[in-house]
Amino acid sequence: DSGVTQTPKHLITATGQRVTLRCSPRSGDLSVYWYQQSLDQGLQFLIQYYNGEERAKGNILERFSAQQFPDLHSELNLSSLELGDSALYFCASSVVGTANTEAFFGQGTRLTVV
Amino acid sequence: AQSVTQLDSHVSVSEGTPVLLRCNYSSSYSPSLFWYVQHPNKGLQLLLKYTSAATLVKGINGFEAEFKKSETSFHLTKPSAHMSDAAEYFCVVSAPTGGGNKLTFGTGTQLKVEL
Numbered sequence: 001d002s003g004v005t006q007t008p009k010h011l012i013t014a015t016g017q018r019v020t021l022r023c024s025p026r027s028g029d030l031s032v033y034w035y036q037q038s039l040d041q042g043l044q045f046l047i048q049y050y051n052g053e054e055r056a057k058g059n060i061l062e063r064f065s066a067q068q069f070p071d072l073h074s075e076l077n078l079s080s081l082e083l084g085d086s087a088l089y090f091c092a093s094s095v096v097g098t099a100n101t102e103a104f105f106g107q108g109t110r111l112t113v114v
Numbered sequence: 115a116q117s118v119t120q121l122d123s124h125v126s127v128s129e130g131t132p133v134l135l136r137c138n139y140s141s142s143y144s145p146s147l148f149w150y151v152q153h154p155n156k157g158l159q160l161l162l163k164y165t166s167a168a169t170l171v172k173g174i175n176g177f178e179a180e181f182k183k184s185e186t187s188f189h190l191t192k193p194s195a196h197m198s199d200a201a202e203y204f205c206v207v208s209a210p211t212g213g214g215n216k217l218t219f220g221t222g223t224q225l226k227v228e229l
Binding site: 002004031033035042043045048050055056057058090092097098099100102103104105106107108 | 143146148150156157158159160163165166204208209210211212213214215216217218219221222
């Protein structure tokens with residue numbers, strides 16, 4: 001158990017809908033990352049937050065947004081969902097979010113868009 | 115910019131034989147490198163990390179990796195494979211980007227362990 005908690009574990013929704021994925025980082029970790037894992041794209045970096053502020057952005061679509069709250073949990077919002085958004089979404093956390101600190105991953109949320 | 119190339123998408127070994135999973139990296143910075151393992155329907159587990167200390171890094175479950183700057187490689191090895199090692203392995207380079215940090219994953223190597 002990495003100490004990173006993601007909910008829900010599975011989510012099935014229809015095209016055009018909006019969903020929210022939640023992540024609780026390890027105790028003491030200030031930085032949260034979001035990744036998308038799909039068969040055709042592999043593991044893609046979406047976004048990083050540190051202590052409530054956005055720090056780095058990757059290949060995140062405009063339909064997607066995220067935030068980190070004062071209690072350090074994070075949410076990833078996915079809207080106007082398309083079939084191609086079906087993927088495994090991982091959250092990771094690290095102590096300070098610098099290059100030399102390891103990130104610990106949650107179990108992921110499997111999103112299926114039908 | 116940074117990138118990672120995992121040279122084999124699939125590796126098959128017999129139980130008890132050595133494991134070698136190959137990784138080459140490219141980074142504009144002095145790299146931090148990691149290996150993660152993903153078992154079926156599970157999250158990503160950190161095996162080991164290199165962050166400019168010793169070039170030979172020992173990890174969990176008997177795995178180790180050697181950082182070779184001249185070859186830009188960070189290959190993962192294990193002397194004797196166990197059935198429980200069957201999983202997908204990811205080589206990762208970590209580097210600053212913007213005001214934060216980004217982990218760039220390789221495409222993964224699926225390790226199969228046969229009796």
